[in-house]
Amino acid sequence: xxxxxxxxxxxxxxxxxxxxxxxxxxxxxxxxxxxxxxxxxxxxxxxxxxxxxxxxxxxxxxxxxxxxxxxxxxxxxxxxxxxxxxxxxxxxxxxxxxxxxxxxxxxxxxxxxxxxxxxxxxxxxxxxxxxxxxxxxxxxxxxxxxxxxxxxxxxxxxxxxxxxxxxxxxxxxxxxxxxxxxxxxxxxxxxxxxxxxxxxxxxxxxxxxxxxxxxxxxxx
Amino acid sequence: xxxxxxxxxxxxxxxxxxxxxxxxxxxxxxxxxxxxxxxxxxxxxxxxxxxxxxxxxxxxxxxxxxxxxxxxxxxxxxxxxxxxxxxxxxxxxxxxxxxxxxxxxxxxxxxxxxxxxxxxxxxxxxxxxxxxxxxxxxxxxxxxxxxxxxxxxxxxxxxxxxxxxxxxxxxxxxxxxxxxxxxxxxxxxxxxxxxxxxxxxxxxxxxxxxxxxxxxxxxx
Numbered sequence: 001x002x003x004x005x006x007x008x009x010x011x012x013x014x015x016x017x018x019x020x021x022x023x024x025x026x027x028x029x030x031x032x033x034x035x036x037x038x039x040x041x042x043x044x045x046x047x048x049x050x051x052x053x054x055x056x057x058x059x060x061x062x063x064x065x066x067x068x069x070x071x072x073x074x075x076x077x078x079x080x081x082x083x084x085x086x087x088x089x090x091x092x093x094x095x096x097x098x099x100x101x102x103x104x105x106x107x108x109x110x111x112x113x114x115x116x117x118x119x120x121x122x123x124x125x126x127x128x129x130x131x132x133x134x135x136x137x138x139x140x141x142x143x144x145x146x147x148x149x150x151x152x153x154x155x156x157x158x159x160x161x162x163x164x165x166x167x168x169x170x171x172x173x174x175x176x177x178x179x180x181x182x183x184x185x186x187x188x189x190x191x192x193x194x195x196x197x198x199x200x201x202x203x204x205x206x207x208x209x210x211x212x213x214x215x216x217x218x219x220x
Numbered sequence: 221x222x223x224x225x226x227x228x229x230x231x232x233x234x235x236x237x238x239x240x241x242x243x244x245x246x247x248x249x250x251x252x253x254x255x256x257x258x259x260x261x262x263x264x265x266x267x268x269x270x271x272x273x274x275x276x277x278x279x280x281x282x283x284x285x286x287x288x289x290x291x292x293x294x295x296x297x298x299x300x301x302x303x304x305x306x307x308x309x310x311x312x313x314x315x316x317x318x319x320x321x322x323x324x325x326x327x328x329x330x331x332x333x334x335x336x337x338x339x340x341x342x343x344x345x346x347x348x349x350x351x352x353x354x355x356x357x358x359x360x361x362x363x364x365x366x367x368x369x370x371x372x373x374x375x376x377x378x379x380x381x382x383x384x385x386x387x388x389x390x391x392x393x394x395x396x397x398x399x400x401x402x403x404x405x406x407x408x409x410x411x412x413x414x415x416x417x418x419x420x421x422x423x424x425x426x427x428x429x430x431x432x433x434x435x436x437x438x439x440x
Contacts, residue, residue: 007327009369010344013396020395048393048418049269082422085305107227124230149229173268173423175240176233198268201423202302203393 014045021045025053035063039193039211046207055195057186063212065191066141066167070216074140074166076209077133079126079150083143086206090213092140097129106131127153134163143169145205148177151185158190167191169208171200234265241265248273255283259413259431266427275415277406283432285411286361286387290436294360294386296429297353299346299370303363306426310433312360317349326351347373354383363389365425368397371405378410387411389428391420 021044029037036058043052073092078084084096097103106128123131126147134157142165144151151170157163170185172178175198182194193208194200241264249257256278263272293312298304304316317323326348343351346367354377362385364371371390377383390405392398395418402414413428414420 007342007344008331009342010346013344013369013394017394017396045394047421048395048398081308082302082305082426085302086422088301111228122227122229124227124233126230149233174233174237174265175268176237178268201267202306203421203423206302 017045021050024050028053033063035067035212035215038215039208042207042211043204046203049199052195052199052204055197055199056193057196058193059186059191061189062167062191062193066169066212067216069141069166070212075138076141076143077130077138078142078205079129079144079172080146080202082202083145083205086202087143087209087213089210089217095133095138097132098125100129100132103129103132123153124149126150130154130157130163137164139164139166141165141167141169141209143205143209144172145169145200145202146172148172148174148181151181152177155181155184155188155190159188165190168193169205170194171204171208173201173204174198237265241270244270245273253283255287255432255435258435259428262427262431263424266423269419271419272415272424275417275419276413277416278413279406279411281409282387282411282413286389286432287436289361289386290432295358296361296363297350297358298362298425299349299364299392300366300422302422303365303425306422307363307429307433309430309437315353315358317352318345320349320352323349323352343373344369346370350374350377350383357384359384359386361385361387361389361429363425363429364392365389365420365422366392368392368394368401371401372397375401375404375408375410379408385410388413389425390414391424391428393421393424394418 021041025044029040040053040056044050076094078096080098081096084094087094103125107125110122127149130150130153142154151172158165168190170182170192172181179197185192185194195204241261245264249260260273260276264270296314298316300318301316304314307314323345327345330342347369350370350373362374371392378385388410390402390412392401399417405412405414415424
């Protein structure tokens with residue numbers, strides 16, 4: 001299994017693509033570690049967008065922390081089901097709680113708020129899903145490919161000591177809140193990888209996680 | 221429900237994002253129909269990548285054909301499960317056969333080929349999944365967000381009269397084969413939407429399909 005290919009034909013396509021990607025971005029990744037280089041190449045392969053080589057920022061404590069968590073088969077929590085669907089080769093659990101009835105209940109409870117203080121607690125369902133995970137003793141990695149609100153909630157809960165997250169793949173996408181949420185993540189001590197600016201999304205989150213899972217699986 | 225938002229907070233974010241997108245690409249979409257404009261805006265919203273406004277090409281028979289199929293609740297077939305996961309508001313079936321045992325069997329059978337003629341039949345699992353759908357009387361829409369090989373297979377089977385596809389969302393991504401497969405689709409009579417060049421992917425396929433489903437649902 002290489003870069004998601006499951007047949008010889010698929011493997012040949014993936015290999016050729018990787019060579020093209022390497023020729024496109026080789027100057028931009030030359031100072032990265034092999035794992036970091038693998039991640040950036042896989043993102044560009046998955047998106048066909050070389051600009052990502054300029055947008056990725058990886059905290060110095062990220063690779064070690066996330067590999068340790070993956071090797072221990074700790075849970076991976078995703079903000080949306082699309083991200084979960086793309087992580088297909090992991091021996092541990094991949095979870096997404098956005099459609100759980102308890103998550104929907106958290107969102108509805110917040111909607112009933114009447115005072116200003118209570119209104120501040122109003123949250124999106126993606127953020128409620130992170131709250132639900134924290135309430136249920138989640139321990140592991142969080143991968144955010146869509147919702148800045150989920151990323152802000154993860155940062156808030158980690159800083160309060162209420163969320164046992166070992167590393168965050170923080171690549172929400174969009175023109176509203178995404179860039180700021182990623183800057184907020186970079187200011188924390190949480191091991192993290194982000195994409196600067198509005199870009200990011202499901203394929204980016206999936207490429208990062210799958211690249212690291214492949215690192216682990218190849219070493220087994 | 222607007223652009224995937226399920227809460228008031230989410231709705232506000234989606235609305236603000238849409239306004240930013242409109243300001244970024246308004247000159248590029250001014251000659252499009254309202255449905256076409258919705259599609260392009262939603263893609264840019266989902267990817268935070270305004271370049272897509274230059275890359276989308278829609279055949280003149282696409283909108284009418286796909287809306288008719290969606291209104292009839294015909295099946296939507298996706299090449300990979302990530303695309304299926306993103307289509308959450310459709311009243312009809314959304315299918316993906318890439319992990320079916322019959323699909324895996326088609327791929328394995330092709331791998332046994334020994335003669336040159338037989339070797340030509342070697343296929344990826346994504347292509348085998350389209351073959352499986354055709355073999356089982358699929359009728360409806362095909363949305364390809366990843367694999368050029370799946371798109372080529374859909375075109376081939378449609379032209380042989382073996383696949384009853386009403387419209388193709390053809391936005392495979394990558395540096396190997398994706399651009400050519402989309403050009404091949406444009407040369408057919410199949411109602412289609414594509415992204416020119418290597419770019420495309422799951423969020424693009426999902427944005428297109430969900431935009432059209434929203435058009436249908438708003439009219440109900």
